[in-house]
Amino acid sequence: MTPTRLLFLCVANSARSQMAEGLARHRFGTRAVVQSAGSRPSKVNPWAIEVMAELGVDLSTHTSKAVTSIDPGSVDLVITLCAEEVCPVFLAPVTRLHWPIPDPASDDPTLGPDAMRARFRAARDAIQGRLEALDAGLEGPLRPPL
Helix, strand or coil: CCCEEEEEEECCCCCHHHHHHHHHHHHHHHHEEEEEEECCCCCCCHHHHHHHHCCCCCCCCCCCCEHHHCCHHHCCEEEECCCCCCCCCCCCCCEEEECCCCCCCCCCCCCCHHHHHHHHHHHHHHHHHHHHHHHCCCCCCCCCCC
8 A cells, every 4th residue: 555645734834733743653654654844834832842742752853844845746635734824825736634723832921831731732632633533534545445
């Protein structure tokens, strides 16, 4: 079976798409080639690194990438993770899914560490649930036909 080639997109490629990349690599192993990118890449959010480490997924060596750096020929399925912002565009004839997951990152100074962890865990867990559905064939094929 040829691995499915996944691309997760959000704006900064710092939290949601990075967590999705890590979770998908962990879940699918050799069944998928996984990438992530953003329209305005920044750096991987330390809260994303922390909450993913809780599940044994290491994002500490990940870097944010621009969507323009992704070879369109290396992608079969694009999954956008934007909720309240404008999602990046990937101009290639590929299958697309949209998972509107709110951005856990915030500049609100009233949010303490526990609140930030809770926001990032909620996003992580939402992505994990969507990946489980994807793996089960509920949102798209990752398994060969029977």
